[in-house]
Amino acid sequence: MKGKAVVVGGSIAGLSCAHALITAGWGVVVLEKTSSPATGCATGAGLGLDPLSQKLIKSWLDQPHTLDLTTLPLTIDQNEATDGEKKINRMLTRDERFNFRAALWSDLYSLLYKALPPGTVHWAQTFLSFRISDDENCVKVKLKASQSGEVTEVVGDLFVAADGCLSSIRQSFFPELKLRYSGYCAWRGVLDFSNNEDSDTILGLKKAFPDLGKCLYFDLGSGTHSVFYELLNKRINWIWYVNQPEPQLKGNSVTMKVSSDMIAKMHEAAEKVWVPELMKVIRETKDPFLNVIYDCEPLGQIVWQNVVLIGDAAHPTTPHGLRSTNMSILDAAVLGKCLEKWGVENLASALQEYQSTRLPVTTEQVLFSQRLGRIKQGLQLPDRQPLDPRTASWEDCEELQQKKMPFLSDMPSILSHIKQLED
Structure with a gap:
């Protein structure tokens, strides 16, 4: 059986998810509220891609070298x-x-978008609500066309929330959750x-x-x-x-x-x-x-029946560890390989493996990014004095390095194909 996924959110996380699921043999519909692809948009500004994200993106592109042509090395x-x-x-x-x-957000976005099959992203579609069927075999997603106001419904085997740190889909499962300023x-x-x-x-x-x-x-x-x-x-x-x-x-x-x-x-x-x-x-x-910089306490759950959170919807984070985009790309890749491994007939097992693979990693990375930001901003922490960079010693600053990020160099075993591609 070929599964069908409905993805809400057409930013980097949603596009990465589309690539990973299409590679896994799934049909994908991405619903995006904006009316057209982002071109030259500054609001995403710059971002840094870690080595694993680079490999994953290249595995999704027909011409992998184009990633190097649109980015600069940060050594x-x-x-x-x-x-x-x-x-x-x-x-x-x-x-x-x-x-x-180093990439400009709009350059990376454009690279991922143009590499998708035409028609994957449905523009000017505002997400309204979703409903899991009584037999839990599908999810029905209600949306409204921005221009005409027409309300329609899309049905899929899997519903993916890639709608960012202010995710309304996450809010339906955690109605009391508030982001942490x-x-x-x-x-x-x-x-x-x-x-x-x-x-x-x-x-x-x-x-x-x-x-x-x-x-x-x-x-x-x-x-x-x-x-x-x-x-x-x-x-x-x-x-x-x-x-x-x-x-x-x-x-x-x-x-x-x-x-x-x-x-x-x-x-x-x-x-x-x-x-x-x-x-x-x-x-x-x-x-x-x-x-405005927010994160939240790491979630204890990111899957429910046939609904899954990825990217900032799953783990809002502060930017100091360069994790937001990289976690989104890795979420998408792990989800895709789990679905490919288990098949649509074993969707529950696929989602449980995705959750058990990603949660321990994203939890530690969100907390470390928060800690890194507080240290660099000179804010209070329970186990160390506020950092004064004018008098700080090397030992005081060792923790500030990006390489101290937990799990930074770890590749999930389910992505062993990436190593094979390199070999």
């Missing part, structure tokens, strides 16, 4: 202390065996310098940060930190985390609309913290935006 992970008064940096940690690749927000932006490579800003940045183009830089100030690295096609991705009370969000998004006054105040505050070379990049970036 160094470096943490630095910034003295806001003296405007100088000093190195805290450096890992030269960092094997990630991290205590800080993130200003983000991408500076395109393709037409201005020899500007004082870019030349100054490359002089101050000589490994730009292959390094993931974390600059730690007093009670704050920033991240920046180069993307393909002469772009700089930067993020600045700011401790503040929780803002009031409107709509189903963790991205806030910002005014020119808010941006001006951000520039003024950043001027006091960062070295001039980085500050010029922030000031020259068009349309910076603000993300």
Whole structure:
């Protein structure tokens, strides 16, 4: 029998799920509320792909080399202390065996979307509700067409929630669950310098940060930190985390609309913290935006009958461990191989193996990402004093390295085919 999956959410997690399930021999329908594919969208900004995610994406593409053509290698992970008064940096940690690749969200999205069979994604479809049949053999998903308002129903053997950290589907199983505000927000932006490579800003940045183009830089100030690295096609991705009370969000998004006054105040505050070379990049970036950072206590369950959560719907996480996209891709791959192994007639066994494989890993990674963020932001933890990067020793900072992420290099046994492909 060939199973049919209905996936709600057409972002990276949903598209990865489509690839993995199609590879497993399933039919897939992806329902997405936006009206068309995202192109040139900045709100996803930059992201880092770990080695396993790179291998998985390449296994889904007819031309695997295109992933390398749309990303840049990040071979160094470096943490630095910034003295806001003296405007100088000093190195805290450096890992030269960092094997990630940097991608712009919209570039990775476009690569995954174009590699799917035409018609896989159904656009402008707003998810309304779902219902498991009385015999538990199928799920009926009700949706509304955004333009016409027509309400229709799609039936599948499996229902996949890939609808992000504010998942309404997860809420139906955990009605009391509330996301946990991290205590800080993130200003983000991408500076395109393709037409201005020899500007004082870019030349100054490359002089101050000589490994730009292959390094993931974390600059730690007093009670704050920033991240920046180069993307393909002469772009700089930067993020600045700011401790503040929780803002009031409107709509189903963790991205806030910002005014020119808010941006001006951000520039003024950043001027006091960062070295001039980085500050010029922030000031020259068009349309910076603000993300509110949430996670939640790890869930104890992510499958129910023939319903499954993947990606941020299954494990909302803070961004410091570069886990959100990578966990979503690995969720999709493990789910696909479990379905291929067990078949649609043994769906319950497939979903239980998916859950037992992923939950121990995602639980530890969510908690470590949260811890990493609190340390870098100078926030309190029960087992260590707040980090002061100006006086911190190497031992104080060893935990800040990305390679300390639990299960970072572990490949689930069910994905042993990836190793075979390499061999």
